[in-house]
Amino acid sequence: MEKFNNKWMRAVFPALLIHCSIGTVYCWSLFKGDIAAYIGSSVGEVEWAFSIAIFVLGMSAAFGGKFVEKDIHKSSLLAALFFVAGMAGTGFFIYQKSLIGIYISYGVVMGIGLGIGYLTPVKTLMLWFDKQKGLATGLAVAGFGLAKVIASPLMEKLLGERNNDGHLINASNVYTMFYILAGIYIVMMVIGHILLKKPAGHEEESVQTQNFSYLTVLKNKTFIGIWLMFYINITCGLALISQEKSILAFIGFGAIGLVSSLTAVFNAGGRIFFSSLGDRLKDRNSVYKVIFISTISAFLLTIVFDGLNNSIAILVIAMLCIINAGYGGGFSSLPPLLSDRFGINTISTVHGLTLSAWAVAGLTGNQLSAFILDKTQSFDMLLYVIMGLFAIATLISIFVVKPGIVVLESEALNRKEEMAAIK
The missing domain is CATH 1.20.1250.20 (MFS general substrate transporter like domains)
Incomplete structure (x- = not known):
């Protein structure tokens, strides 16, 4: 065995x-x-x-x-x-x-x-x-x-x-x-x-887990920044993904089932590609910059060439594939980023807290696109709003989620007690 x-x-x-x-x-x-x-x-x-x-x-x-x-x-x-x-x-x-x-x-x-x-x-x-x-x-x-x-x-x-x-x-x-x-x-x-x-020799529960403080994490600036950019990525992804069928029908593209399978493959592929890319980068937060900037670029190309109104199917399909890849990559890149910032000992707890962003986005993503389309009847306006939100996420990634590990108060206390015991 x-x-x-x-x-x-x-x-x-x-x-x-x-x-x-x-x-x-x-x-x-x-x-x-x-x-x-x-x-x-x-x-x-x-x-x-x-x-x-x-x-x-x-x-x-x-x-x-x-x-x-x-x-x-x-x-x-x-x-x-x-x-x-x-x-x-x-x-x-x-x-x-x-x-x-x-x-x-x-x-x-x-x-x-x-x-x-x-x-x-x-x-x-x-x-x-x-x-x-x-x-x-x-x-x-x-x-x-x-x-x-x-x-x-x-x-x-x-x-x-x-x-x-x-x-x-x-x-x-x-x-x-x-x-x-x-x-x-x-x-x-x-x-x-x-x-x-788990690997041999690893204890199920660490001292850090026992003394974990939810409030300390929730007040932490780095955690708030990661939560916000994760939330924006899911909300924007759901807002566009939920309209895939309608967008393809709008430009007169018939093979909707084929594109749906293609975007699902990009969704899964993005989860492996972006998280693996993070293993090669100095700071895993850079993965989110790549996701946000590539998605904004895809939107800009579609808007500049008026892909929706001129029925340039290849541009629209490429845009849908890129946002699906970034949507999936945002999920898979999250645990390693949190591990780098907050340590491996409490990763399940911190990761779980961050997934509350998924809960909120699940209630707002589809509704965002439905609201915009109801008020404007314009897919272009939907793209503008989503692009603006991705721009905000990019700024958060650059200015709020700084490099370096975050030492939580509970961990600092544990280290203090360990030092005192040694003395």
Whole structure:
């Protein structure tokens, strides 16, 4: 069994099993209309289940970081149980035609599984890949991005054929699909739970974790800067990604499914590319400068050549691919950046706190684009607003998130006590 006790079998493979399971939350658009039709509610009402799930994901990560820090085996099992219970519960409440039940099962219960599951493998990966933290987190978080590409064909198969109006021929497939997926994902996540293991000799909980102060971190200027630029990157990404289909239809491009798969590949690829790039740079914060500046450049090219109004499809598709890559890269580059600034000992807790930005962005990203388009009916205006927000994020990255490790008050106290003990 010793040959299986390595970083690939104890960190990468279980992380991929967990993230490829929970990442299917991004397949929501495939079946939300079918759920609405079956239970007799509007798509807008059903849509809130997804928003709640992303919000609970971020908040459960924010407050669950200390629990993950203590014991990854308990947290990985808890993530599996909550995620699968939420998925099976969603199927049950669809059958019962209960919108509130769907909010609770898909939004709250599954959301808790998402947050704890997303956080659990990260520190373990960075401990195994001490010199390549970016590559490690990029590989795992890429699983979250690729989940949509992998699961979408399976979900379409389980949903079955549709009539000319686009409705399912067998409407009951919409809830039986959730039961089948719950069975598949419990197997994947439990195997991930069993295999996941920290390197030999590493204690589950450090002294720094025990004395961790949430308030100290939340008041820290560097943390606030990272939180804000992470929030802006997600909000802007969601604002544009949520309008992909509408933008392509506006310019008259027909192969929307092909572009959707292409952008999903860029989303996953960006997670590996940008976080790996950070391993080669003196300061990992530079990765965010690259993400923001390249995205602004893509917007400028599209605007200068009036790609939206002149139907220059290649420019528009390139812009969508770049923002998807930057969106994914922002996620995978976050844990190594936080580790460099705040240290590895409390990374799960600090990372969890930062993911609260994801919770807030999940409620504001789609709504931002919807509000702008409702008021202006202009995709150009949407690009201008997003570009302005990315410019703000760039300034934050340059002037607020400075180089150098941040020594938290709790760590300083521990060091003081250690010195006193030595004396």
